[in-house]
Amino acid sequence: MKMLVDEFSHGNTGLRSYIQDFVKSQAIIQTVTNPSGSLSSGRGLGEPKYYANETRFNDPWGRPQRDGPSLRATALLTYANWLLDTRKPADAKEAKEKVWPVVLNDLNYVAQYWNQSGFDLWEEVSGSSFFTVASQHRALVEGASFAKRLGQSCNNCESQAPNVLCFLQTFWNGKYAVANINTAAQRTGIDANTVLASIISEFPFIQPYLNGFVLLLL
Numbered sequence: 001m002k003m004l005v006d007e008f009s010h011g012n013t014g015l016r017s018y019i020q021d022f023v024k025s026q027a028i029i030q031t032v033t034n035p036s037g038s039l040s041s042g043r044g045l046g047e048p049k050y051y052a053n054e055t056r057f058n059d060p061w062g063r064p065q066r067d068g069p070s071l072r073a074t075a076l077l078t079y080a081n082w083l084l085d086t087r088k089p090a091d092a093k094e095a096k097e098k099v100w101p102v103v104l105n106d107l108n109y110v111a112q113y114w115n116q117s118g119f120d121l122w123e124e125v126s127g128s129s130f131f132t133v134a135s136q137h138r139a140l141v142e143g144a145s146f147a148k149r150l151g152q153s154c155n156n157c158e159s160q161a162p163n164v165l166c167f168l169q170t171f172w173n174g175k176y177a178v179a180n181i182n183t184a185a186q187r188t189g190i191d192a193n194t195v196l197a198s199i200i201s202e203f204p205f206i207q208p209y210l211n212g213f214v215l216l217l218l
Contacts, residue, residue, distance in 0.1 A: 002075040002200075009082045019079055020098075026072060027102050028054050036064045045069045045109040046118060062119035067132040069106035070139035071200070076103050077142045084149055096150055104154070107143040110136045111156035114164050117182055120193060127183025130171045134197035137164040 001022055008015040030039055034056040037043025046064025049057040076099050083095035114136045120129040144157035171177045171194075179191030 002071065002078065005075050005078045005082075009078060023076065023079075023098055023102060025054060026076075027098075030102065030105050032056050035061075039105065042109060042112055045106060046113065048119070048123070062123040062126070064113075064118045065121075065123065065132075066110075066113055066116070066118040067121055067129070067135050069109045070132070070135040073103045073106040073110070073139040073143060074135065074200070076106075077139075077146050080146060081149070100146075100150060100152075103143065103146075107139060107154055107157055110139055111160040114140075114160060115167065120180055121196070122193070125180045125183050125185045125187070127180045127185065128167075128171075129180050129193060130168070130177055131179070131193045131197040131200070133164060133168050133171070134201040137161060137168060138201045140164060 001019070004015050005019060008019060029050055030045060032044070032050065032054065033039075034044055034047040034050070035058060036045075036047035039045065043064070046066050046068065047056075048063055048065035048068060049061050051057055080095040080099040080103065083091040083099070114133065117127050118129070118132065119126050121131050140154075140157040140161040143154050144161065147154040147157065171179075171181055173189070176190065177194045177197075178189030179193035180187070180189060
């Protein structure tokens with residue numbers, strides 16, 4: 001969805017209806033109580049899998065997966081910023097009344113649960129994932145910025161983003177960024193997880209961690 005939103009913001013206007021449908025579907029899915037929890041409990045947004053008809057998936061799975069809310073927030077914030085950039089009242093209303101409530105749910109989840117373990121993006125390792133933490137930091141930073149554009153606030157975003165960034169430093173082992181920490185899995189930690197984290201975060205602080213990893217690949 002982030003790719004589709006990026007394509008839309010660069011001129012492929014035919015994608016807008018699909019993005020709007022996505023917003024509607026996520027507003028529904030966020031309220032579906034599932035094996036991870038519910039929206040009211042704060043835990044349900046970590047659920048990684050639903051049926052296409054927007055109902056819960058009850059079978060065993062690698063849950064929770066805490067990158068989902070931050071990735072969804074990042075995709076929708078890109079769209080919401082585009083809406084405000086048009087300076088059209090109808091678009092501003094869509095950003096504030098349709099998109100922002102969905103994003104805010106995700107940001108509140110990230111702010112509350114960023115320091116708890118979950119399954120990584122490969123759905124294999126339960127622990128703290130470099131990819132997940134990087135995506136969470138970006139979501140909180142961009143969420144705080146967008147809230148100001150709306151004339152609102154996201155205090156949880158502003159208070160927790162520095163803590164997430166600090167935690168991200170702990171993945172560095174002196175040679176490379178370890179893909180997963182706080183896990184019982186016996187792995188080297190050399191994983192494309194960290195390269196993808198650089199792509200999805202778009203923050204320069206990631207780059208120094210990748211130097212050792214890239215050298216190892218070479």
